[in-house]
Amino acid sequence: MFSRILIANRGEIALRIIRACKELGVETVVVYSEADRDAAYLHLADRAICIGKASPSDSYLNIPRIISAAEVANVEAIHPGYGFLAENPHFAEICRQCKIEFIGPTVEAMQLLGDKVAARNVAKKAGVTTVPGSAEPLSNEDEAIQLAAKIGYPVMIKAAAGGGGRGMRVTHNEANLRSNFKSAQAEAEAAFKDGRLYLEKFIEQPRHVEVQVLADRFGNIIHLWERDCTLQRRHQKLVEETPSPAIDEKTRDPMCKAAVKLAKAARYTSAGTFEFLVDKRKHFYFIEANTRIQVEHPVTEMVTGIDLIKWQIRIAAGEELSIRQRDVRQNGAAMECRINAENAAKGFVPCPGKIEFFVTPGGFGVRLDTHAYAGYTISPYYDSLVGKLIVHGENREEVIKTMRRALQEFRIGPIHTTIPFHLDILEHRDFVRGKIDTGFVDRL
Numbered sequence: 466m467f468s469r470i471l472i473a474n475r476g477e478i479a480l481r482i483i484r485a486c487k488e489l490g491v492e493t494v495v496v497y498s499e500a501d502r503d504a505a506y507l508h509l510a511d512r513a514i515c516i517g518k519a520s521p522s523d524s525y526l527n528i529p530r531i532i533s534a535a536e537v538a539n540v541e542a543i544h545p546g547y548g549f550l551a552e553n554p555h556f557a558e559i560c561r562q563c564k565i566e567f568i569g570p571t572v573e574a575m576q577l578l579g580d581k582v583a584a585r586n587v588a589k590k591a592g593v594t595t596v597p598g599s600a601e602p603l604s605n606e607d608e609a610i611q612l613a614a615k616i617g618y619p620v621m622i623k624a625a626a627g628g629g630g631r632g633m634r635v636t637h638n639e640a641n642l643r644s645n646f647k648s649a650q651a652e653a654e655a656a657f658k659d660g661r662l663y664l665e666k667f668i669e670q671p672r673h674v675e676v677q678v679l680a681d682r683f684g685n686i687i688h689l690w691e692r693d694c695t696l697q698r699r700h701q702k703l704v705e706e707t708p709s710p711a712i713d714e715k716t717r718d719p720m721c722k723a724a725v726k727l728a729k730a731a732r733y734t735s736a737g738t739f740e741f742l743v744d745k746r747k748h749f750y751f752i753e754a755n756t757r758i759q760v761e762h763p764v765t766e767m768v769t770g771i772d773l774i775k776w777q778i779r780i781a782a783g784e785e786l787s788i789r790q791r792d793v794r795q796n797g798a799a800m801e802c803r804i805n806a807e808n809a810a811k812g813f814v815p816c817p818g819k820i821e822f823f824v825t826p827g828g829f830g831v832r833l834d835t836h837a838y839a840g841y842t843i844s845p846y847y848d849s850l851v852g853k854l855i856v857h858g859e860n861r862e863e864v865i866k867t868m869r870r871a872l873q874e875f876r877i878g879p880i881h882t883t884i885p886f887h888l889d890i891l892e893h894r895d896f897v898r899g900k901i902d903t904g905f906v907d908r909l
Contacts, residue, residue: 466782467491467541467566472510473531474546477836477852478758480506482544485774494538496531498524500844506836512538519846525549528556535565542566542781548848551757552579568781570735570756577731578754582625582663584731588751591730593723596742596750598665606646609664610639616666622646624653625661630700632656635667668750670902671742672711673697675755676724677765679776680734685786688721689765689773690795694740696890698813698906703883704890705761706800707768709743710861710899716747727751736762736777760803760853763834767799767857798864799857802872802887804835806849809886816881817845826874830857830867843880851882861899865891 469492472482479495483506486493495510500519507513514537516530517523524530526549535543543565545551554575560567569575578584582602585595597616602625603609613620613636622645624632632653634645646662654660672695680686693709694702708717724739731754738755762773771788780786807813823839835852837843843851854871858864869891872884890896895905 466784467778469494469511469538469540470568470778471496471531471535471538471540471543472546473525473543474549474551475501475504475525475836475847476850477834478546478548478760479504480509480836481834482546482774483509485772485778489775489778491778494534494540496524496534498846500846503841504836505838505841514538519844521549521846528559531556532559532563532565536563540565542568542778544568544778545757547757547760552755554579566781568735568777570733570737574731574733575756578733578737578756580625581623581753582661584754585663585751587730588727591723591726593727593751594749596665596668596752599663602661602663606643609646609662610642612664613639613642616664619667619669621665621667622649622662623665624649624657624659625663626653626657626659632662633700665752668742668744670904671695671744672709672901673740673903674709674712674720674743674749675738675740675759676721677759677762677773678724678728678733678737678739679771679773679780679786679788680728680737681780681786682734682783683785684729685789686725686728686733687786687788687790687793688724689769689771689793690721691717692759692761692764694761695901695903696896696906697903702761702803703906704800704802704887705764706798706861706864707764708795708798712743712747712749716743716749720749723749723751727754735780736773760850761801763832763853763855764799764801767832767855768795768797769793770796797857797859798861799855800861800864800868801853801855802868803853803883804851804875804877804887805883806843806851806880807883808881809883813883815845815849817843817849818880819843820851820877820880822876822878824874824876826854826871828867828871828874831871832856837877851877865897 471494493510514534550556557567622634636642677689696704741749832855856867
């Protein structure tokens with residue numbers, strides 16, 4: 466096991482990693498920007514090092530400063546959390562060159578699965594169904610138009626690198642495709658320094674379901690069942706739950722096994738997520754892999770009792786998985802609501818500012834992952850996530866009732882948050898019945 470780890474992230478995920486390290490007996494060094502100088506979790510780490518100004522490019526995305534902090538603090542490994550540099554193979558390669566363990570997959574696996582076109586090809590070779598689309602990145606818009614005519618509209622333009630909805634456009638005809646191609650290319654170039662695009666058939670009114678895996682360096686790979694992430698806005702997830710209310714065992718079992726196949730084909734190690742679209746006939750299609758811990762990982766932890774962050778660290782330290790597939794049970798149901806500093810009534814506009822009161826929920830089956838507190842200021846420089854409210858119960862009906870109660874207890878002000886939005890969603894008949902798709906929120 467490592468003796469000291471640097472955490473190259475901020476907010477609730479930094480705190481989550483600090484807690485896991487403390488329980489493993491590992492010292493922690495956390496980096497922070499000037500904007501995060503007052504973050505309470507800094508005092509829980511064994512050491513905190515300021516690496517720059519508020520701008521991510523001057524701090525959390527500044528590789529030389531993070532590596533310098535790691536060398537000064539004499540750490541053995543770096544945990545990247547999610548976002549920022551978590552899926553950056555260049556950063557992972559620099560860690561390797563500096564003899565610092567990157568807590569995540571190998572550079573090669575990250576490069577392979579981080580390129581969505583290459584990941585699709587891995588899936589095809591592994592016998593996993595993908596959405597019809599490009600075998601290679603598109604050279605130009607004329608090539609995109611020819612392919613769209615072949616597979617049929619509507620189609621989805623997607624960035625070959627990255628995720629989070631950037632560089633993604635749904636198009637319904639040739640004129641629409643031409644106008645969207647250049648804007649998607651520019652957005653992908655700005656976000657990922659990689660303007661390559663590919664095309665997929667657009668699956669109408671799908672469910673978005675992902676499978677969590679753990680894989681060690683000894684060839685052991687297990688899945689930890691699925692999470693349903695269908696409730697999202699502009700490809701940003703809002704609510705996640707397990708088990709998915711939209712699939713049955715005839716779909717669940719082969720989908721989870723497909724994720725294990727993909728991990729094996731990519732020689733994947735660490736925690737990772739394989740994402741699928743499920744159509745109305747319950748046919749599933751692989752769309753992409755996330756080579757990092759997911760924001761919604763607590764949903765899986767609540768139903769399996771398995772600490773994913775600890776296992777990420779153990780695997781990176783060279784330990785063998787002591788859990789076998791037969792040991793992984795899906796006990797009850799769980800749901801996560803992302804509480805963001807946004808005004809949903811005004812198009813989810815960000816609402817940074819100082820939190821003057823912060824009353825947290827509790828009770829049986831309730832978990833809150835947050836770095837915020839009364840007196841804390843939500844910065845305009847970073848993601849607007851205030852915290853993640855997670856509940857666990859015997860079944861989905863119980864979980865929805867507990868989540869409603871917990872949201873009603875949760876008081877944050879005077880800034881706007883998405884709590885009222887979540888309460889409305891939990892009362893909506895279609896959500897309660899599990900009859901939604903990825904366009905549900907946008908239609909509302």
